[in-house]
Amino acid sequence: MSPLLTYVLRHADDNLIVAQRLGELIASMPDLEEDIAVANVGLDHLGQARHFYDYASELDPDSRDEDQFAMERSEREFLNATLVEQPNGDFAQTQMRQFLLDAYQVPLYEAMTASDDARLAAISAKAVKEARYHLERSSAWVVRLGAGTPVSHEKISQAVEYLWPYAGDLFYADDVEEGLAASGVAVDPATVRPTFDATVADVFASANLSVPDDPYARMGGRTGFHTEHLGHLLPEMQSLYRAHPGATW
Amino acid sequence: MPEIVTDEVLWAAAATVPDPEMPPLTIADLGILRSVERRGDSVVVTITPTYSGCPAVDMIESGVIDAVVDAGVAVDRIRVERVLAPAWTTDWITDDGRRKLAESGISPPRTLADASGQPGSVSVTLSGRRRQPIGDISCPQCGSKTVTELSRFSSTACKSLYRCESCREPFDHVKEL
Incomplete structure (x- = not known):
């Protein structure tokens, strides 16, 4: 695969997999408003994924379409960061996963709007507006849970501890990012990190949470080495398509 | 296409398509309809989604095609293009659109x-x-x-x-x- 196709798929897959996770929660959130919110955030991510897959389709020598990218690839071919495939867990874990993703996507998309690649610039100019809205919502939940009751504080603290190493995978960079960043196409994740760190520090301070000082990051997602959870997510997501390949209705 | 189909008629036809999720408003009221232009023998209608995941886009696209066919253009001469840039903003909702929203x-x-x-x-x-x-x-x-x-x-x-x-x-x- 060309570096650009790899780069586009990495971001398409982040959005698709988190959309699938959020979709799992529809009709099981604690109240109606959160149920609608989780569906809407998931829909935004699905829409962003489709825009990236559309572009990937044009870059792909085999011209695979969006369904083929989403439904015909296996675990080792998915290039999402391991954060987004982590299970929903409890409400605190779902919101913390979302917050860490949002805190990364806002500065990522902001930087991508300046890409020399007009297509990436257009997709991200659209997506950044949605990501900002997501971040406002997830930040509010992190603060509410962290500064809430002893039970909610304990749960969100556990979510931080569990998810932090996977958040590090968002900042993985290899010659794909480095080469494309040098030519003004991609965003070097290292340039996104200071904003991510500042957002986390800011929100965690309001939430009475401490930022983990363990620098360990569980890398691998961007090159197809996933946690076991993706292996359970994909069969559920793909079963209908694989039973009826190419069906339309 | 018949000479009688002027640019104004084409725009007016596409502009009548209602938004599937807010039917009192048309896609022109919402600023989703960006342009209607002739390219050679074809009519190209450009629309932009409100949100990346807007599920109404496919329905809007078929509505646009139906409306332009009704205005007298052959279906194989109509193309609908989707653009992302510049990104849609609520500032593009017209005064008429805002009035209709409030009335609803x-x-x-x-x-x-x-x-x-x-x-x-x-x-x-x-x-x-x-x-x-x-x-x-x-x-x-x-x-x-x-x-x-x-x-x-x-x-x-x-x-x-x-x-x-x-x-x-x-x-x-x-x-x-």
Whole structure:
């Protein structure tokens, strides 16, 4: 695969997999408003994924379409960061996963709007507006849970501890990012990190949470080495398509 | 296509297509319809989605094709193109569109401050630089400005849910984007 196709798929897959996770929660959130919110955030991510897959389709020598990218690839071919495939867990874990993703996507998309690649610039100019809205919502939940009751504080603290190493995978960079960043196409994740760190520090301070000082990051997602959870997510997501390949209705 | 089909007729035809999620409004009222132009023998209609995941886009596309066919253009001469840039903003909703929203009990979006406007119009928050809306949200039923946000998301991705503290009616507000 060309570096650009790899780069586009990495971001398409982040959005698709988190959309699938959020979709799992529809009709099981604690109240109606959160149920609608989780569906809407998931829909935004699905829409962003489709825009990236559309572009990937044009870059792909085999011209695979969006369904083929989403439904015909296996675990080792998915290039999402391991954060987004982590299970929903409890409400605190779902919101913390979302917050860490949002805190990364806002500065990522902001930087991508300046890409020399007009297509990436257009997709991200659209997506950044949605990501900002997501971040406002997830930040509010992190603060509410962290500064809430002893039970909610304990749960969100556990979510931080569990998810932090996977958040590090968002900042993985290899010659794909480095080469494309040098030519003004991609965003070097290292340039996104200071904003991510500042957002986390800011929100965690309001939430009475401490930022983990363990620098360990569980890398691998961007090159197809996933946690076991993706292996359970994909069969559920793909079963209908694989039973009826190419069906339309 | 027949000579009689003028550019104005083509635009007017495409402009009648209702938004599937807010049917009192047309796609022209919402600013989704960007252009209708002739390219050679073809008519190219350009639309832009409100949100990345807007599920109404396919339906809007088929509605546009039907409307332009009704105006007298052969179906194989019509192309609908989707563009992402410049990204849709609620500032593109027309005055007519805002009036129709209010009449349907939906609070229209406020206009956004110009990014290069007066100091304070752009707040730099943890969610980055963001153009801020001007003015207050008011209840579409009684006009009261004493309102409370109940949920950041509502019946569709483009709306949030509010309650009026004066008349106690809940209402949808098209959120500023």
